[in-house]
Amino acid sequence: MKKIIVAEQKPISEIASLIYDYEKILLVGCAGCVAVCLSGGEKEVEILAAALRLLRQQQNKPLEILTFVATRACAPEYLVDLDPLTKNLAVIVSLTCGVGAQYLADRYPEKWVIPAQDTKFAGGSGEHGIWEERCGLCGDCILHYTGGICPIIRCAKSMLNGPCGGAQNGKCEINTEMDCAWQLIYNRMKLLNKLDKLAEFQPAKDWSLARHGGPRKVIRKDVLIK
Amino acid sequence: MVTAEINPPKHACPENIKRQAEFIACYVDALNITDCSTAVVRLSSIAAGFHILSCGVEPIIQMTCRDRNRIAMQSDLLGAYSLGIRNILCLSGDHQKFGNHPTAKNVYDLDSIQFIYYLNRLQTEKVFFSGEPIKEKEKVPHFFIGAVINPFADPREFQVIRLEKKIRAGAKFIQTQCIFDLEGFADFMEQAEWRGLLQKTYILAGVAPLKNYRVAQYMQNNVPGIVVPDKVINQLQRAAYPAQEGIAICVEQIKRIREMKGIQGIHIMAMGWVEAIPEIVSRAGLYPRQK
Numbered sequence: 001m002k003k004i005i006v007a008e009q010k011p012i013s014e015i016a017s018l019i020y021d022y023e024k025i026l027l028v029g030c031a032g033c034v035a036v037c038l039s040g041g042e043k044e045v046e047i048l049a050a051a052l053r054l055l056r057q058q059q060n061k062p063l064e065i066l067t068f069v070a071t072r073a074c075a076p077e078y079l080v081d082l083d084p085l086t087k088n089l090a091v092i093v094s095l096t097c098g099v100g101a102q103y104l105a106d107r108y109p110e111k112w113v114i115p116a117q118d119t120k121f122a123g124g125s126g127e128h129g130i131w132e133e134r135c136g137l138c139g140d141c142i143l144h145y146t147g148g149i150c151p152i153i154r155c156a157k158s159m160l161n162g163p164c165g166g167a168q169n170g171k172c173e174i175n176t177e178m179d180c181a182w183q184l185i186y187n188r189m190k191l192l193n194k195l196d197k198l199a200e201f202q203p204a205k206d207w208s209l210a211r212h213g214g215p216r217k218v219i220r221k222d223v224l225i226k
Numbered sequence: 227m228v229t230a231e232i233n234p235p236k237h238a239c240p241e242n243i244k245r246q247a248e249f250i251a252c253y254v255d256a257l258n259i260t261d262c263s264t265a266v267v268r269l270s271s272i273a274a275g276f277h278i279l280s281c282g283v284e285p286i287i288q289m290t291c292r293d294r295n296r297i298a299m300q301s302d303l304l305g306a307y308s309l310g311i312r313n314i315l316c317l318s319g320d321h322q323k324f325g326n327h328p329t330a331k332n333v334y335d336l337d338s339i340q341f342i343y344y345l346n347r348l349q350t351e352k353v354f355f356s357g358e359p360i361k362e363k364e365k366v367p368h369f370f371i372g373a374v375i376n377p378f379a380d381p382r383e384f385q386v387i388r389l390e391k392k393i394r395a396g397a398k399f400i401q402t403q404c405i406f407d408l409e410g411f412a413d414f415m416e417q418a419e420w421r422g423l424l425q426k427t428y429i430l431a432g433v434a435p436l437k438n439y440r441v442a443q444y445m446q447n448n449v450p451g452i453v454v455p456d457k458v459i460n461q462l463q464r465a466a467y468p469a470q471e472g473i474a475i476c477v478e479q480i481k482r483i484r485e486m487k488g489i490q491g492i493h494i495m496a497m498g499w500v501e502a503i504p505e506i507v508s509r510a511g512l513y514p515r516q517k
Contacts, residue, residue, distance in 0.1 A: 156321050156323075157291070157292070157318050157319075157321065157332070157334045157337070158334045158337070159318060159334075159337045159338075160337050160340065161337050161338075161339035161340065161388075161391055162339070162384055162387065162388045162391065163379060163380065163381060163384060163388070164318045164338075164379075164451075165318070165374065165375070165376035165379045165385075165388075165403060165450075165451045166320070166321070166376075166379060166450030166451040167379050167380040167381070167451070168379070168380055168450075168451065168453070169380065170380050170381070171380075173320075173321060173450035173451065174321045174323045174324075180380055180381070182381060182384065183380050183381045186381040186383070186384050187381070195387075198384070198387060199387050199390065199391065201339065201343060201391065201394065201395065202339075202340075203340065203343075204296065204335075204336050204340045204344065204355065207335065
């Protein structure tokens with residue numbers, strides 16, 4: 001399973017309406033996570049560009065599209081090669097994730113950046129064509145309490161002290177296709193002979209370490225260059 | 227002990243819940259007020275509790291973790307206590323997906339066990355959930371804290387551990403989810419006894435009168451965590467007078483549940499069928515109630 005930021009393209013009708021007023025756009029993808037999840041890599045960039053050109057031809061409103069795929073759109077040094085392409089256009093359409101889109105906006109403050117992608121979650125793919133959320137990015141990992149299964153993001157109620165009372169047949173009360181995280185945790189802890197751990201009280205979570213404490217930043221003094 | 231449950235209205239007029247409360251007042255010892263159950267917006271449980279207090283009925287207000295963070299919870303707890311409310315049932319709450327605002331953001335800052343733990347600590351150690359001491363110690367609330375158990379939810383073997391955790395966290399009474407599978411419930415109670423839990427809390431077994439087989443099917447398919455066995459659904463489907471059959475089934479269940487060790491009371495979830503409560507309580511031999 002590859003752990004990535006998982007994104008999904010917006011419907012083409014929505015993308016088309018977002019760029020309707022423009023005659024020339026730069027469509028930027030990324031060879032990182034969004035290429036792995038088949039939504040914003042080189043192939044998807046070219047397919048979307050072709051589809052938008054066709055659509056606009058049909059509308060008698062031709063659209064010129066330049067394309068570019070960054071090695072990693074979340075690292076500004078990979079955007080340097082993009083600079084020459086941004087001349088003489090007002091709009092950048094991003095097929096990168098939400099992080100990449102913001103680095104594009106940072107680098108080109110005078111350009112209008114339009115997201116063509118909905119960035120969904122941190123997850124992976126155990127089966128071709130299916131991606132699943134695995135990490136809630138809470139900033140304070142507790143997987144060692146829960147048998148390697150995250151209740152914060154995989155339980156619909158983020159229950160930390162056991163299941164909620166709504167699961168049936170091992171499935172979540174809000175989605176019968178989705179495993180109850182606590183069923184999985186219970187099974188795993190039983191297998192590991194650690195059920196007594198689940199009887200321990202888990203205190204309230206410090207959500208200030210998650211996004212509730214405001215935007216987060218990691219500073220590693222050991223690798224700072226300045 | 228006999229308790230029942232009413233849903234506040236989806237509007238701002240309290241007359242109907244007051245009427246319902248007065249109607250069943252002498253058949254119950256206390257009345258649960260749901261907190262936007264199935265995530266449908268209704269008049270607040272605290273306000274409704276205040277209204278039924280004025281009718282001379284003891285309210286048990288429900289409070290869920292779904293809609294409030296720990297700040298709002300404590301603020302509402304202080305407010306509820308100031309209005310004379312003394313009993314609280316702490317729940318995680320039905321997910322908003324089931325209600326009339328499925329696009330809402332949920333909270334779940336605390337889970338139900340944490341809620342019970344920190345409320346109990348607030349009362350005994352006189353500290354807020356954060357640990358900050360409450361200065362005027364004689365003015366802290368002192369609720370009778372209750373919790374919910376669903377013996378039939380998955381993972382089933384975990385439910386008795388949940389019961390133990392809730393008791394250790396500070397739950398002084400337990401109301402169970404609706405019980406239709408009596409053998410399954412007896413198994414659960416045996417496990418609870420084996421763990422030595424029966425002396426540590428008051429367990430009120432939840433029952434629900436089913437008006438007809440469609441209600442039974444609806445509950446089986448649409449209410450999270452409720453298991454209505456096919457046997458019960460078939461019995462209602464075959465009955466000439468389904469409502470009478472529903473009451474008879476409920477009365478029989480109460481009698482059998484009361485024979486189980488460790489049962490301290492019955493909690494009747496009439497789900498809109500409040501008219502059935504007097505007959506159920508009387509026929510189950512639980513009337514008159516001692517005040």
